Amino acid sequence: MTWTLFELLLQASLMTILVSAVSILAGLAIAIVLSAMRMSGNAALKGFAVVFISFFRGVPLLVQLLLIFNLLPSLGITLPSLATALIGLSLCTAAYQAENLRGGFEGVAPGLIESAEMAGFTRAQSFFWIRTPIALRMTFPALVNEAILILKASSLVSVVGLIELTKMAQNLAASTYQPLPIFASAGLIYLAINVVVAFLGRRAERALPGLPSA
Amino acid sequence: MTDPAIRIATLSKKFGDTLVLRDISLEVPRGQVTCLIGPSGSGKSTLLRCMAFLEEPTSGSIEIEGEPLGFTGTGSARRRQSPAELRRVRGKIGMVFQQFNLWPHMTALGNVSAALRRVRGLPRAEAEARGMAQLDKVGLKERAGHYPAQLSGGQQQRVAIARALALDPTIMLFDEPTSALDPELTGEVLTVMRALADEGMTMVVVTHEIGFAASVAHTVCFLDHGRLLFHDTPEKVFAAPREPRLEQFLDTYLDRGAQMLR
Numbered sequence: 064m065t066w067t068l069f070e071l072l073l074q075a076s077l078m079t080i081l082v083s084a085v086s087i088l089a090g091l092a093i094a095i096v097l098s099a100m101r102m103s104g105n106a107a108l109k110g111f112a113v114v115f116i117s118f119f120r121g122v123p124l125l126v127q128l129l130l131i132f133n134l135l136p137s138l139g140i141t142l143p144s145l146a147t148a149l150i151g152l153s154l155c156t157a158a159y160q161a162e163n164l165r166g167g168f169e170g171v172a173p174g175l176i177e178s179a180e181m182a183g184f185t186r187a188q189s190f191f192w193i194r195t196p197i198a199l200r201m202t203f204p205a206l207v208n209e210a211i212l213i214l215k216a217s218s219l220v221s222v223v224g225l226i227e228l229t230k231m232a233q234n235l236a237a238s239t240y241q242p243l244p245i246f247a248s249a250g251l252i253y254l255a256i257n258v259v260v261a262f263l264g265r266r267a268e269r270a271l272p273g274l275p276s277a
Numbered sequence: 278m279t280d281p282a283i284r285i286a287t288l289s290k291k292f293g294d295t296l297v298l299r300d301i302s303l304e305v306p307r308g309q310v311t312c313l314i315g316p317s318g319s320g321k322s323t324l325l326r327c328m329a330f331l332e333e334p335t336s337g338s339i340e341i342e343g344e345p346l347g348f349t350g351t352g353s354a355r356r357r358q359s360p361a362e363l364r365r366v367r368g369k370i371g372m373v374f375q376q377f378n379l380w381p382h383m384t385a386l387g388n389v390s391a392a393l394r395r396v397r398g399l400p401r402a403e404a405e406a407r408g409m410a411q412l413d414k415v416g417l418k419e420r421a422g423h424y425p426a427q428l429s430g431g432q433q434q435r436v437a438i439a440r441a442l443a444l445d446p447t448i449m450l451f452d453e454p455t456s457a458l459d460p461e462l463t464g465e466v467l468t469v470m471r472a473l474a475d476e477g478m479t480m481v482v483v484t485h486e487i488g489f490a491a492s493v494a495h496t497v498c499f500l501d502h503g504r505l506l507f508h509d510t511p512e513k514v515f516a517a518p519r520e521p522r523l524e525q526f527l528d529t530y531l532d533r534g535a536q537m538l539r
Contacts, residue, residue, distance in 0.1 A: 176376070181371070183367070200381075
């Protein structure tokens with residue numbers, strides 16, 4: 064195990080971080096829309112959200128990635144493996160985050176929405192300016208948790224041909240015949256990233272204003 | 278003749294099969310303070326919430342300065358107002374809640390200026406200047422940057438009053454504004470409300486503060502079991518209670534200052 068090998072692992076971990084970070088944020092944006100649909104009075108919107116969430120929560124991520132990887136080309140859409148990986152991870156985490164958020168939205172006291180109504184907010188304005196920020200704060204610990212899960216789950220995107228930390232470790236292990244130190248190093252890098260994410264999450268949680276726990 | 282601030286005509290409200298307001302008719306004159314008193318469950322908060330259309334009347338009508346609120350037409354011709362029309366009529370009303378209902382993710386100034394920015398579309402600087410003026414009015418300019426969780430209950434309620442006033446309402450509704458407060462914090466909120474009454478704001482106040490009702494109200498309405506038993510000047514209501522039900526109710530509040538009027 065040389066420094067050069069370790070450096071290659073570190074470089075690949077940047078791809079892991081990039082894929083995970085983009086997926087978490089894109090997934091969050093999708094999740095806000097999904098949970099709004101899930102809580103909507105419109106049966107079609109609600110039905111779509113229910114089916115979407117149960118599919119992406121119920122089918123293994125590996126199978127989802129393989130499906131997207133094989134489905135899109137058969138529809139005549141060819142995407143680079145990075146885009147395929149981002150779509151797969153984002154949609155999967157969106158389903159989980161939507162359910163987390165729904166708990167947050169339902170926890171917003173009705174009086175806060177009434178006071179927005181009395182201040183002249185439309186339903187959409189109240190959703191955007193009042194309910195969403197409060198729900199996001201209430202579910203922030205769950206969001207950090209989801210970020211950690213996605214960082215680890217990103218090891219699966221190697222199946223669509225993306226070279227991230229796990230794939231790089233596999234390649235290096237195969238070419239150097241030193242699987243043990245290489246996989247141990249990869250494991251330590253994952254651990255280090257997640258320790259940092261958890262630390263930053265706790266810091267951010269304390270800095271979020273205005274909730275009793277803050 | 279100008280319309281009264283609020284005109285309620287033969288209003289009834291059911292929750293499921295329970296009739297909580299029965300055939301209430303009442304006119305709230307402009308520039309006056311009207312207090313709604315009565316035992317718990319008498320329907321006074323529900324009546325106030327109907328005046329803001331936070332509860333839908335089952336039958337009857339409410340007019341705000343001559344304009345229908347929530348529904349147009351009566352009887353079988355009754356139709357719900359569009360959300361935009363409801364917002365326009367509601368714009369005349371400021372509401373203060375028992376639980377303050379400040380938005381926890383915004384500072385005091387953020388709470389007071391949010392609707393000016395997001396609903397009225399004022400630039401941030403102007404909205405905040407107006408918000409600051411309202412916070413100053415309730416004596417909380419120094420707390421502008423504090424979040425609700427960092428304020429006492431009395432301060433939160435004063436911010437809530439400033440938030441409602443920032444939108445220039447002509448009518449202010451107060452739903453038990455001091456009931457969630459410790460006795461020593463009640464005074465600061467009542468002081469702000471007294472000052473508002475002195476400015477000639479039209480106010481409808483649901484309250485258990487009989488002393489406040491006796492000294493500030495122009496009209497006191499007594500509700501019991503969903504009925505408006507009577508409404509009159511505080512002198513007449515408190516000095517010589519004619520109704521045994523009111524007498525019984527007031528007896529439980531004797532130590533709150535009503536005895537000085539008897």
